[in-house]
Amino acid sequence: MTSHVSTSGLPEQVDVSIVGAGLAGLVAARVLSRAGLSIAVVEASDDVGGRVRSDIVDGFILDRGFQVLLTAYPELHRHLDLRALDLRMFEPGALVWRDGEGHVVGDPLRRPKTVVDTATAPIGSVLDKARIALLRMKLVRRDPKMLLRGDDIPTATALRAFGFSSAIIERFFRPLVGGIQLDPNLGTSRRMFDVIFRTLATGDTGVPAQGMGEITRQLASNLPAGSVHLNCAVTKVEPGRITTSSGHTIASRAVVVATEGPVASSLLGLPQVTSRAAGCVYFSADTAPIAGSYIVLDGHGQGPVLNVAVMSNVADTYAPPRRHLVVAALPGVAEGDIEQLARTQLRSWWGPQVDGWKTLRSYRIPHGQPGQDPPFNPKKNVALGEGLFVCGDHRDTGSIQGAMFSGRRCAESVLEWTTLHL
């Protein structure tokens, strides 16, 4: 048992109770405890992490849903020891799989040698590729805060207005951005698209050597001993106290609800939060179907698998020696036989070798990210009055950055409130 997890039961009273031990709750807890307040983090499930957890299955590391860490997220650098995470990086750019072949679409600034491959990749016209470079340049020059205030329309409409052809939207943007935003229809706010595309261009993309769950484990391990309480669902939130499903109440000056959006809405009576679903299937293979640490995109843009990665090529720690780990991500799809859907599609890419793959586990995540359709206004209010606070990706942006930023912003608001109400 790790020291931050309590073995002695729930406290009667603390300065601040925090409901939920995902990224937002853990960052809020970190900021508040470092400011000298006593905290209790009460988590419904059997471990910390929320949507950022990893499982070990047959010696493979499986993240609960294919996800990646973008090193350009500013909030990471405030709260995490990135060196200790031992990040393993993906190749910049992507491998677009189309008509039985992989085509490298590289970042010409970071991988100049990929310029010719990128120019000839059958993902769109030369003009389309020039427009990608132009868009990248435009976005990199702008402050992300300003991008989040730009005109708001669906991403697909914004891409067409920028002059991109249907081919490049289908073959490149849909699998890339639809995969990141769990939105194959590209209906999400163009504000989010601008920020994500800028973030991809200004940093690296990686995973911790021991899995994405290492991010939340590291945050939790720096909290005061015994401050995290697992397997305790909170059923009632009132000013000055929370009640768990076992009937225990914790009194506190402030209460922070850091659950996912739909639960926060029902605990606090806030407007409903919509959901973007995600499915993901992990296979073990004797031989890797591709070489290289690429995110592979479905160059036909039809899915349901839009992204694939050979995780063991990216991080050899993800698989036992001489074994390979393949992940197939189905953004927007959490129902049906996702294993069969993934096998059928990948067989059409890589042939009968796929029949020899063993399914390790499938994940179906009904609430992968909050919906962020236009008009999308991040930075929603976190202080609800009477000492009640709320944080999570649904208050800012649906991302690791958004959840962490929201946790800090909320904690700073709690600190202001507690100073005024001493």
Ligand SMILES: Cc1cc2nc3c(=O)[nH]c(=O)nc-3n(C[C@H](O)[C@H](O)[C@H](O)COP(=O)(O)OP(=O)(O)OC[C@H]3O[C@@H](n4cnc5c(N)ncnc54)[C@H](O)[C@@H]3O)c2cc1C
């Ligand atoms: C498949 C997938 C892929 C993703 N890909 C990326 C990506 O590549 N890059 C990126 O930046 N972001 C990605 N995201 C989004 C990112 O993971 C989330 O935005 C972020 O983790 C949300 O953190 P959170 O703290 O707001 O919420 P959560 O992680 O959901 O934490 C909420 C916590 O509250 C707990 N809880 C719920 N109800 C109760 C209750 N009643 N009592 C006590 N506890 C409760 C939950 O168990 C959970 O631990 C992805 C998400 C998914 C699912």
